Amino acid sequence: xxxxxxxxxxxxxxxxFLVLSVLGRRMGNGPAAAVGxxxxxxxxxxxxxxxxxxxxxxxxxxxxxxxxxxxxxVGGFAPGVMLYLDSLSLIMVLVVTVVGFxxxxxxxxxxxxxxxxxxxxxYMNLFVGSMLVLVLAGNLLFLYLGWEGVGLCSYLLIGFWxxxxxxxxxxxxxxxxxxxxxxxxxxxxFLIFINLGTLxxxxxxxxxxxxxxxxxxxxxIAAALLLGGAIGKSAQLPLQTWLPxxxxxxxxxxxxxxxxxxxxxxxxxxxxxxxxxxxxxxxxIAVAVIGAxxxxxxxxxxxxxxxxxxxxxxxxxxxxGYMFVALGVGAxxxxxxxxxxxxxxxxxxxxGAGAVIAGLGGxxxxxxxxxxxxxxxLAFWCFLAGACSLSALPLVTAGFxxxxxxxxSAWEAGRAGFWLWAAAIAxxxxxxxxxxxxxxxxxFGEAKAKISKKPGPRAAIPLVILAFLSVAGGFVNxxxxxxxxxxxxxxxxxxxALPSATYAAPLPETDLLLEAVAAIVSLAGIYVAYxxxxxxxxxxxxxxxxxxxxxxxxxxxxxxxxxxxYEKTLAAPYRWxxxxxxxxxxxxxxxxxxxxxxxxxxxxSLSQTGKVRFYAAVIAxxxxxxxxxxxxxx
Amino acid sequence: MIYAFYIAAAVAIVSTAMVIVxxxxxxxxxxxxxxxxxxxxxxxxxxxxxxxxxxVIIYAGAIMILFVFVIMMxxxxxxxxxxxxxxxxxxxxxxxxxxxxxxxxxxxxMLVSPARLPGGGRLPxxxxxxxAMMVGPRAVGVTLFGPYLIGVELASILLLSGLIGAxxxxxxxxxxxxxxxxxxKKPGSSKKTDRGEGTVKK
Amino acid sequence: xxxxxxxxPAPVNPLRMDMIPMNYALIVAWVLFVIGVIGVLxxxxxxxxxxxxxxxxxxxxxxxxxxxxxxxxxDGQIMFIFILAMAAAEVSVGLALVLLAYHRFGGLDADxxxxxxx
Numbered sequence: 001x002x003x004x005x006x007x008x009x010x011x012x013x014x015x016x017f018l019v020l021s022v023l024g025r026r027m028g029n030g031p032a033a034a035v036g037x038x039x040x041x042x043x044x045x046x047x048x049x050x051x052x053x054x055x056x057x058x059x060x061x062x063x064x065x066x067x068x069x070x071x072x073x074v075g076g077f078a079p080g081v082m083l084y085l086d087s088l089s090l091i092m093v094l095v096v097t098v099v100g101f102x103x104x105x106x107x108x109x110x111x112x113x114x115x116x117x118x119x120x121x122x123y124m125n126l127f128v129g130s131m132l133v134l135v136l137a138g139n140l141l142f143l144y145l146g147w148e149g150v151g152l153c154s155y156l157l158i159g160f161w162x163x164x165x166x167x168x169x170x171x172x173x174x175x176x177x178x179x180x181x182x183x184x185x186x187x188x189x190f191l192i193f194i195n196l197g198t199l200x201x202x203x204x205x206x207x208x209x210x211x212x213x214x215x216x217x218x219x220x221i222a223a224a225l226l227l228g229g230a231i232g233k234s235a236q237l238p239l240q241t242w243l244p245x246x247x248x249x250x251x252x253x254x255x256x257x258x259x260x261x262x263x264x265x266x267x268x269x270x271x272x273x274x275x276x277x278x279x280x281x282x283x284x285i286a287v288a289v290i291g292a293x294x295x296x297x298x299x300x301x302x303x304x305x306x307x308x309x310x311x312x313x314x315x316x317x318x319x320x321g322y323m324f325v326a327l328g329v330g331a332x333x334x335x336x337x338x339x340x341x342x343x344x345x346x347x348x349x350x351x352g353a354g355a356v357i358a359g360l361g362g363x364x365x366x367x368x369x370x371x372x373x374x375x376x377x378l379a380f381w382c383f384l385a386g387a388c389s390l391s392a393l394p395l396v397t398a399g400f401x402x403x404x405x406x407x408x409s410a411w412e413a414g415r416a417g418f419w420l421w422a423a424a425i426a427x428x429x430x431x432x433x434x435x436x437x438x439x440x441x442x443x444f445g446e447a448k449a450k451i452s453k454k455p456g457p458r459a460a461i462p463l464v465i466l467a468f469l470s471v472a473g474g475f476v477n478x479x480x481x482x483x484x485x486x487x488x489x490x491x492x493x494x495x496x497a498l499p500s501a502t503y504a505a506p507l508p509e510t511d512l513l514l515e516a517v518a519a520i521v522s523l524a525g526i527y528v529a530y531x532x533x534x535x536x537x538x539x540x541x542x543x544x545x546x547x548x549x550x551x552x553x554x555x556x557x558x559x560x561x562x563x564x565x566y567e568k569t570l571a572a573p574y575r576w577x578x579x580x581x582x583x584x585x586x587x588x589x590x591x592x593x594x595x596x597x598x599x600x601x602x603x604x605s606l607s608q609t610g611k612v613r614f615y616a617a618v619i620a621x622x623x624x625x626x627x628x629x630x631x632x633x634x
Numbered sequence: 635m636i637y638a639f640y641i642a643a644a645v646a647i648v649s650t651a652m653v654i655v656x657x658x659x660x661x662x663x664x665x666x667x668x669x670x671x672x673x674x675x676x677x678x679x680x681x682x683x684x685x686x687x688x689x690v691i692i693y694a695g696a697i698m699i700l701f702v703f704v705i706m707m708x709x710x711x712x713x714x715x716x717x718x719x720x721x722x723x724x725x726x727x728x729x730x731x732x733x734x735x736x737x738x739x740x741x742x743x744m745l746v747s748p749a750r751l752p753g754g755g756r757l758p759x760x761x762x763x764x765x766a767m768m769v770g771p772r773a774v775g776v777t778l779f780g781p782y783l784i785g786v787e788l789a790s791i792l793l794l795s796g797l798i799g800a801x802x803x804x805x806x807x808x809x810x811x812x813x814x815x816x817x818x819k820k821p822g823s824s825k826k827t828d829r830g831e832g833t834v835k836k
Numbered sequence: 837x838x839x840x841x842x843x844x845p846a847p848v849n850p851l852r853m854d855m856i857p858m859n860y861a862l863i864v865a866w867v868l869f870v871i872g873v874i875g876v877l878x879x880x881x882x883x884x885x886x887x888x889x890x891x892x893x894x895x896x897x898x899x900x901x902x903x904x905x906x907x908x909x910x911d912g913q914i915m916f917i918f919i920l921a922m923a924a925a926e927v928s929v930g931l932a933l934v935l936l937a938y939h940r941f942g943g944l945d946a947d948x949x950x951x952x953x954x
Contacts (some may be wrong), residue, residue: 650891654879708935737870767905777910781917785918804935
């Protein structure tokens with residue numbers, strides 16, 4: 001039985017962080033990598049053993065909890081440091097540790113030339129530990145600890161190359177923008193604690209179901225506040241602006257934090273507290289609508305970007321939008337399924353992009369790449385596998401199965417279902433267009449640059465493994481219409497932790513039709529990309545040259561002007577206020593007190609003559625006056 | 635007995651007044667001793683023979699002897715008499731006397747303002763005449779070493795610290811240091827020379 | 837308000853010294869104290885100031901003893917003994933300081949020491 005060793009999973013990365021942060025400077029690169037990669041690798045190993053133990057001999061009710069110690073005890077508030085393992089958190093733990101390990105392994109080579117090598121691994125280990133705390137937490141306060149921990153690591157790693165001021169600005173932007181969501185989440189926690197008296201997630205949901213009226217004000221407000229936190233962390237509309245800038249960090253960071261794991265914390269939070277969202281239908285619809293809007297908006301933004309990592313960043317936002325759509329229509333397991341496949345193929349894409357960037361000596365602009373197919377065959381094939389999975393190439397990719405499940409779930413979601421489905425299918429078209437635009441521009445066409453370095457074995461192994469997972473990872477959840485034994489294994493596994501989908505699954509015939517449409521759309525997108533960016537690029541240039549094309553391109557390139565809007569409405573007034581209030585109006589009061597004190601100080605220091613008889617006379621005078629007052633005021 | 639009190643009180647007041655107006659410090663000291671002795675008589679008359687004895691032995695005896703020693707060490711001559719004469723100005727007395735007269739007014743007011751009687755009526759305070767009672771040394775001793783034992787211990791600590799303080803301050807003085815002879819520069823060597831000098835001079 | 841004063845306390849005490857009115861003894865103490873205050877304020881010689889302080893202490897001791905006798909309690913005398921101890925300590929330290937100041941400033945002027953060091 002491995003379950004009692006559950007605590008090792010988050011503890012190992014933290015131990016790695018401690019060792020690296022204390023001894024990191026004295027270690028060479030070799031030992032630092034061994035500690036950094038090894039701690040996460042061991043953690044992944046323990047996670048796999050725990051998972052096999054969990055599947056082979058399920059604990060009672062498919063839930064295993066481990067209370068390590070009581071955190072604090074104030075009045076009736078006594079949150080424990082409690083780990084909660086069910087099938088949902090197990091999936092999250094597996095993805096975080098396995099993908100995290102692969103990315104650590106990749107970084108061991110990618111970051112080799114960097115002088116902050118041990119610092120990098122220290123931050124990465126801290127991140128993995130915090131993320132594991134987030135997904136394993138049994139109460140919301142502990143979850144919040146992990147939540148803020150990953151936010152901190154995100155900040156540290158975006159600003160990893162802190163000597164460039166833009167990187168620091170990007171880190172601050174990410175921190176401040178997610179803080180908006182985090183504040184909402186914190187207020188939500190307060191609200192839940194005040195009204196239900198507990199932060200333990202399962203107890204909280206049971207009490208909420210008992211005491212709160214579905215659709216009432218309290219569950220709606222609580223769910224909306226949690227949604228605020230999720231939006232901030234998962235970079236959904238309107239707080240998505242920080243994620244593209246977060247690409248200032250090293251590429252493995254983008255792969256691990258800003259694609260595979262941390263940004264999906266919002267998805268996890270909503271899935272974890274699904275009862276609350278089910279009780280607030282208005283908020284749940286809002287989740288779906290936000291997801292649909294986000295996937296369209298950032299899909300269009302991705303279409304016109306020049307920076308290879310920004311394309312992937314927008315595609316991340318867009319894919320998380322899909323997960324939000326799934327959550328919004330109550331298809332909890334579909335969201336988690338897409339989270340898993342997305343973690344595989346997006347990590348793969350980022351690592352492939354990192355290989356390209358490193359090969360070209362730090363070049364990010366896709367229009368200065370090209371023809372890399374022959375020069376970097378391994379990177380090409382792996383990137384292609386990831387791109388196919390992202391654009392949901394039918395049958396052979398993981399992305400097809402997960403996205404198809406979301407599409408069919410959206411179709412069935414009541415009256416709004418059709419529109420959500422339509423948005424998602426339009427997003428699917430956009431996805432395959434921008435993905436293969438990237439593939440065709442970077443890897444096909446004439447070679448514009450010579451690569452200086454090919455990925456070594458430590459980078460190649462993670463690429464290959466992730467490519468395999470991106471393709472085969474979907475087979476754990478075969479759709480039912482194929483009639484294969486063991487289909488929908490993933491969803492059935494999650495059924496012990498997540499309620500079954502709110503809406504009934506579509507009939508097999510409908511489902512088959514929907515999948516067919518999705519397949520056609522995906523292939524059509526690839527063809528469009530081929531036509532406009534490879535076979536006859538002059539058309540795309542011509543389209544971009546028209547007046548409306550120029551405006552649209554500018555508009556999309558600037559991410560629909562969100563940054564401009566926030567700059568004008570929030571940042572500029574705030575800066576104006578700060579400039580106007582440079583002398584701090586509130587401070588006037590305190591400096592006034594200080595001035596009065598100074599006045600008395602000078603007055604009293606005049607009386608310090610140094611003459612003893614003067615002092616004696618004043619003492620006597622004071623005594624006489626006191627006595628006189630006492631006598632006559634009787 | 636009542637006459638003894640009046641005479642002793644008159645002597646005490648007059649001699650004390652003489653203390654503070656003297657030019658010659660030895661004369662002032664003699665007047666002070668006289669004042670203390672007359673206060674001792676008052677103690678005896680009001681029924682406190684033990685402290686009367688203490689007043690004579692310790693105050694008039696021991697403490698005043700200290701003053702005599704210091705005056706002898708200072709070896710003040712006619713020069714000091716002239717300095718005192720120069721300091722003695724009429725206007726220096728104005729302020730203190732004003733303060734004293736304010737206090738006098740307070741006391742007079744207290745004396746003439748009526749006090750309350752238990753029955754509720756009022757009586758001029760001049761008629762309220764509480765009288766002294768005899769308290770012997772036995773009672774004093776029993777109380778002093780009974781409930782006031784802590785106070786006795788504290789007084790002994792005070793005396794010890796006074797002793798140490800006087801010892802420290804009274805050591806041989808080097809001209810450049812104000813408080814004491816110990817110099818900060820070379821503690822070891824300077825200490826030795828200081829002591830050597832001190833013993834040689836004495 | 838002050839508590840009412842009994843007109844004739846403890847009439848049966850055989851040790852009563854019924855000749856001496858307490859008020860007068862307290863007035864004597866007051867006069868001595870005020871003379872001490874005037875001396876402290878008016879004189880410039882350090883030795884005179886010390887002597888005046890002694891006068892003040894003695895006067896307050898007198899007031900204590902008289903008050904103790906008025907109630908027939910030994911506490912007043914005990915306070916006087918404490919004052920005695922304090923006066924002894926004060927005089928020894930004070931005279932040592934006078935000696936020091938005399939060597940330092942070459943005189944006994946209290947106003948000479950108007951600059952503090954440190």
